[in-house]
Amino acid sequence: MSGKKPPFPLLKDGKRHDGRGPMDLRPIQMKVGILHNADGSAWVKMGRTEVIAAAYGPREPPMKAMILPDRAVIRFRYHMAPFSTDERKSPAPSRREIELSKVIREALEATILTHLFPRTVIDVFAEVIQADGGTRTAAITAASLALADAGIPMKGLIAGVAVGKVEGQLVLDIDQVEDEYGEADMPVAAIVGLRKIVLLQLNGVLKPDEFLKALSMAWEGLKRIYELERSVLGSKYKGV
């Protein structure tokens, strides 16, 4: 959304620059239980975007002041590795990372059954290993999987995906090039099983009818990601 001209056509004969159709997701891979120490962990790869998340808790809060008498406190950090981007990113938290940590933490608040664990803290950390667009939505998907892997009770699994607009057309699951040169980026995350939106942002311009269409496109993508999440978690427990 820089307003710059793309170096190559983003849309040609109905195909996107990487050969996908407007409703195609990037190839997705997911794994859970990939870290030894964390109570729960997950790895999510969407195209070239790659995120690792870990969940710890419920556990003793590090500070007394942090205690809530009726529920658990949630801490979440979205963080990008310095080598995850084209140009090295400083490891210090950027304003963007601070904002994304907040909106994702708020999304997690909606699904975690915090009232079951008063006076504790539940920590979830997402580390972006490779950033190629859609890192916040991959991070929230990974966070949700890590929580499920840790056995922390939730109202439902969260899936995330972004709908974008390139050369006037709405497309699902945009990558970095489509984000950079496109006209809009609308990240959405939902508790799919309950049809509840937990994260919704828009960076860019959409006409009212485009917004409503983008929402329904996001839903189609979220359903597919949700099914993958379920099968990854299911196959973990089938092996036990």
Added chain:
Amino acid sequence: MSITPFNIPIVPKLKKETIYSLARKGSRIDKRKLDQFREIKITLGAAGKAHGSALVELGHTKVLAGVKIEPGRPFSDMPDQGVLNVSAEFLPIASSEFEPGPPDENAIEVARVVDRALRESQAIDLGKLAIIPGEKVWVVWVDINVLDHDGNLFDASMLAAMAALLDAKIPQHEILEDGSVRIIGPPIEPLPVKKRVVSVTIGALGNVFLVDPSLEEEAVLDTRIMFSFDEEGNLVGMQKTGAGWLDWDKVAIAFNIARNKYTVPLRALQGAFKS
């Protein structure tokens, strides 16, 4: 790292029930209709040394935005474009819950949401802000200061920033031989503003939606969603904010309410510049 707020005052259950039962009957604790904004007052030029400024009052919420326009270097990938910078500070004078210090995640969120709406709608014609392309451009600093917090800082901040930008003028200047820029007089030339952008925040509470939630209401809401619009009613930004969820099928309802109401802050903005 973002942490669940643990120092916020506990809202009595009774209050939540009162607000909700009133809302289901189409009414609010301050007697407003569900889709009614509080009174909006815009005072231009509220900060004398700023190149543009506006004090916005939204009920008891007060936000002062100031614009400073200074020569600076462009971004290397946008050599002939001016630079827009938006910051927000939730000053400790505004609420007993605000601590002095650098902006926290809430202030950063407001600043970034306002920044994105202005940037993506191309409200400011940054292409007209080059002084020496590739070398010197105007850097537009928008600083949002929250003075009094009675809820809905998003819409008040958006409106204050937009009004301050419309009020802003570029300093009189000359370009010296060494390429430096000297300010030679008071600002005269208006900042090239192409679009007027305003926002409408909707609070979700059970099955009802409240436009422009007050602080009392914010404390009991399930969640909030902010929509930004340009003058033609295109959506130029959106942010769900606050813990909690929103029914998937009700997002369109919230959007329609917002789109029916964006003309309210827009008219307030137009009114401020007519007189």
